[in-house]
Amino acid sequence: xxxxxxxxxxxxxxxxxxxxxxxxxxxxxxxxxxxxxxxxxxxxxxxxxxxxxxxxxxxxxxxxxxxxxxxxxxxxxxxxxxxxxxxxxxxxxxxxxxxxxxxxxxxxxxxxxxxxxxxxxxxxxxxxxxxxxxxxxxxxxxxxxxxxxxxxxxxxxxxxxxxxxxxxxxxxxxxxxxxxxxxxxxxxxxxxxxxxxxxxxxxxxxxxxxxxxxxxxxxxxxxxx
Amino acid sequence: xxxxxxxxxxxxxxxxxxxxxxxxxxxxxxxxxxxxxxxxxxxxxxxxxxxxxxxxxxxxxxxxxxxxxxxxxxxxxxxxxxxxxxxxxxxxxxxxxxxxxxxxxxxxxxxxxxxxxxxxxxxxxxxxxxxxxxxxxxxxxxxxxxxxxxxxxxxxxxxxxxxxxxxxxxxxxxxxxxxxxxxxxxxxxxxxxxxxxxxxxxxxxxxxxxxxxxxxxxxxxxxxxxxxxxxxxxxxxxxxxxxxxxxxxxxxxxxxxxxxxxxxxxxxxxxxxxxxxxxxxxxxxxxxxxxxxxxxxxxxxxxxxxxxxxxxxxxxxxxxxxxxxxxxxxxxxxxxxxxxxxxxxx
Numbered sequence: 001x002x003x004x005x006x007x008x009x010x011x012x013x014x015x016x017x018x019x020x021x022x023x024x025x026x027x028x029x030x031x032x033x034x035x036x037x038x039x040x041x042x043x044x045x046x047x048x049x050x051x052x053x054x055x056x057x058x059x060x061x062x063x064x065x066x067x068x069x070x071x072x073x074x075x076x077x078x079x080x081x082x083x084x085x086x087x088x089x090x091x092x093x094x095x096x097x098x099x100x101x102x103x104x105x106x107x108x109x110x111x112x113x114x115x116x117x118x119x120x121x122x123x124x125x126x127x128x129x130x131x132x133x134x135x136x137x138x139x140x141x142x143x144x145x146x147x148x149x150x151x152x153x154x155x156x157x158x159x160x161x162x163x164x165x166x167x168x169x170x171x172x173x174x175x176x177x178x179x180x181x182x183x184x185x186x187x188x189x190x191x192x193x194x195x196x197x198x199x200x201x202x203x204x205x206x207x208x209x210x211x212x213x214x215x216x217x218x219x220x221x222x223x224x225x
Numbered sequence: 226x227x228x229x230x231x232x233x234x235x236x237x238x239x240x241x242x243x244x245x246x247x248x249x250x251x252x253x254x255x256x257x258x259x260x261x262x263x264x265x266x267x268x269x270x271x272x273x274x275x276x277x278x279x280x281x282x283x284x285x286x287x288x289x290x291x292x293x294x295x296x297x298x299x300x301x302x303x304x305x306x307x308x309x310x311x312x313x314x315x316x317x318x319x320x321x322x323x324x325x326x327x328x329x330x331x332x333x334x335x336x337x338x339x340x341x342x343x344x345x346x347x348x349x350x351x352x353x354x355x356x357x358x359x360x361x362x363x364x365x366x367x368x369x370x371x372x373x374x375x376x377x378x379x380x381x382x383x384x385x386x387x388x389x390x391x392x393x394x395x396x397x398x399x400x401x402x403x404x405x406x407x408x409x410x411x412x413x414x415x416x417x418x419x420x421x422x423x424x425x426x427x428x429x430x431x432x433x434x435x436x437x438x439x440x441x442x443x444x445x446x447x448x449x450x451x452x453x454x455x456x457x458x459x460x461x462x463x464x465x466x467x468x469x470x471x472x473x474x475x476x477x478x479x480x481x482x483x484x485x486x487x488x489x490x491x492x493x494x495x496x497x498x499x500x501x502x503x504x505x506x507x508x509x510x511x512x513x514x515x516x517x518x519x520x521x522x523x524x525x526x527x528x529x530x531x532x533x534x535x536x537x538x539x540x541x542x543x544x545x546x547x548x549x550x551x552x553x554x555x556x557x558x559x560x561x562x563x564x565x566x567x568x569x570x571x
Contacts, residue, residue: 126317129277129388130331131306140330144321218321 006191007183013195019093020175023165027100028158034101035108035157036150038064040138042109043116050124051134064106072164075103077171096165096173103164108157115149116142148218155211159204166200176200227253227276227386227418232285234271234442245271247442249285253435255385258412258419260429260450262465263439269422272439273388276420277309278302289386307335310379310417314391316371318363324374325350325359331381349377353407369400376407380415387411389421393428405431426465430454430528438462451531455496470526474537474564478522482539489547490521492570493536494560504557505538508550516542516550 041060045053067075079099084090086098119142127141143150169177176196184193234246245268253259263269274280275287278294287294289305297305318327328349329342337345350356353373363371372392379387389408393401409432412419421428429436429450437447438461445459454470457463466472474482474490482490509518518538525534540547554561562570 120315120317122313122315122317123319125279126311126313128279129306129309129311130334131303132334133303136334140333141319145319147321 004191006189007187008179008189008192008195013179013199016174016176016179017199019173020162020165020177023093023096023100023168023173023175024158024161026097027104027165028154028161030101031104031108031157031161032154034105036112038105038109039112039116040142042113043142044134044138050128050137064109067102067106068110072103072167073170075099076164076168080171091172093174096168096171100161100164100168104157104161107160108153111153111157112146112150115146115153118149119145148215151215151218152211155208155215158207158211162200162203162207226255226290227251227420228286228288229272229275230286230288232275232282232287234268234275234280235283245442246275246282249444251437251444251447253418253420255418256412256416257435258409258421258433260433260436261420261422261439262424262426262429262436263461264424267439268442269439270390273390273420273422276386277306277311277388307331307382308384309386309388310376310382310384311388311390312372312375312379312392314394316363316368316375316395318371318375318378320363322362323359324355324361324363324366327363327374328377328381331378335382345381346377349380352380353377367400368396369403372396372400372404373407376404376411380411380417383415384417386418386420389419389423391422391424394423394425398427401425401428402431408432426469430469430526434529438465451528451533454526454528455533470534471522471524472535473568473570474522478537479564479568482521487539488564489540490564491538491540491551492562492564493538493554494562495525495532495534495536496558496560504554504559507557508553511550511553515546516540518550 038060042057042064043049044051045057045060047054047057049057070078076096076099079102080090080095083095083098087094089095123141123145124137127137132140165173165175166177166180169175169179170181172178176199179192180196183189184196229249229251232246232249233244236243236245249272261269261272271280275282276289278287278297281295292305294302294305319330322330325343325346328346332342332345346359347356350359353376355370355373355377358366358370358374363374366374376387387408393404396404405428408419408421411417412432419432421433423429433450435448436450436453438445438453438459440459440461446453446457446462453462454466457466463472472492472494474492479490482488505518509516518540521537521539523534523536525532540550542550551561565571
């Protein structure tokens with residue numbers, strides 16, 4: 001039956017929560033930058049793109065596909081040795097950040113690519129007709145027009161990343177996933193397990209709600225001014 | 226002056242060549258309003274995109290003010306584009322930016338300081354009569370207002386040429402009229418050469434001086450708008466002209482006539498000067514009422530102060546009196562044709 005004896009202390013819980021936010025925050029920051037950069041390169045170098053470049057496009061496209069096809073757990077453990085070279089350890093929260101960036105960048109770049117492809121071709125044509133440089137097309141036309149869609153993209157990416165940090169918990173990264181596995185699963189600590197699940201649900205709900213509201217307000221900002 | 230010399234353009238699809246433009250030769254003078262008409266797929270949108278280098282010709286030359294675009298560097302092409310405005314059927318405004326920000330975009334790209342940008346935006350908003358919409362977003366505007374914003378945006382860099390790609394096709398007739406009047410004002414006040422691509426003859430009729438008709442990537446006819454309306458040479462052109470002016474008696478009226486055994490039906494073609502004289506009453510008067518002329522149907526249009534049109538009449542009387550009346554009308558420069566049994570006018 002249900003066992004209410006638990007090793008979970010408030011301190012342990014908050015430390016885990018902090019570790020999760022730390023991992024998500026840092027890897028999201030770098031992942032978003034890299035992912036967006038890759039996506040922009042993909043969109044402009046694609047066939048009939050504004051700076052068409054077959055070789056550049058196919059290399060980047062293939063790399064992203066390869067990384068995306070590796071399951072997150074396998075990807076995380078395979079990149080860990082690289083963490084050892086760079087930060088001197090392959091264990092702990094900090095060590096998990098590099099594999100997480102590896103995981104999330106291609107993921108974000110595919111999502112951002114879709115957002116950018118949604119931008120009406122007519123806008124790009126208008127930019128071209130104005131004599132905009134490639135950089136100007138990206139900065140003044142492509143990204144602003146995709147803004148509302150991009151917010152949803154980063155929201156989805158953040159939630160995906162929270163999932164990935166939970167997986168990273170199983171390889172010693174700490175955080176809330178670690179709590180669920182090491183306490184909830186291995187020690188049959190039901191309270192730890194349920195607390196973890198509820199916490200994850202709440203976090204994801206909050207992030208999704210904020211993302212939706214933000215995206216909607218960007219889409220309709222004229223109604224509020 | 227814009228010149229296209231022996232221009233051909235092909236696209237390749239699955240390594241198969243699709244000829245979109247074939248041997249195009251055009252000269253467009255400064256300050257002209259030039260119309261390009263054709264059905265969809267005729268190549269007219271590709272043609273207009275050659276002028277601002279959005280498309281490159283496969284062969285032939287595009288020459289603007291004596292400069293061959295093929296000899297331009299990337300940088301020079303960009304500078305040239307900044308002096309050519311373009312408006313589109315779908316307006317292509319940025320939904321994420323306000324009206325003022327949209328209009329300021331071309332200036333932002335050329336590095337004009339903010340103060341000067343604001344000044345130009347205010348002037349342009351005044352010109353297109355949208356001052357009160359300065360801080361609005363495109364989604365709050367009607368189609369006509371959106372096109373006004375995109376016109377203002379196209380004029381921001383004070384271009385010498387304005388390209389209009391089906392700019393009124395998404396608008397209702399009244400809004401179309403207002404936009405065309407605005408384009409005419411731009412042409413007259415700012416001395417801008419305007420090139421209009423359309424599939425609506427009424428657009429050409431309203432503002433163009435010169436025009437060409439395209440079919441399957443070729444120019445089938447080109448010249449002065451009034452001349453082409455009066456004498457459409459090719460079947461396509463005739464179809465387009467008939468969209469705004471009937472050169473045949475509407476079929477129901479015709480059937481009604483035939484039912485009542487009325488056969489002496491003539492088509493009188495009024496062009497230019499013949500409209501200003503009282504030819505019909507003269508024709509009746511000179512024969513002291515030996516013939517009667519009954520107007521069955523008539524339609525006239527005005528093209529830049531010229532009236533052209535067709536009148537369908539039934540002339541009754543002794544056959545030689547009728548002949549004489551017809552000769553008289555011909556002398557008065559009215560082109561006249563009789564409706565034969567097969568429904569053709571000969």
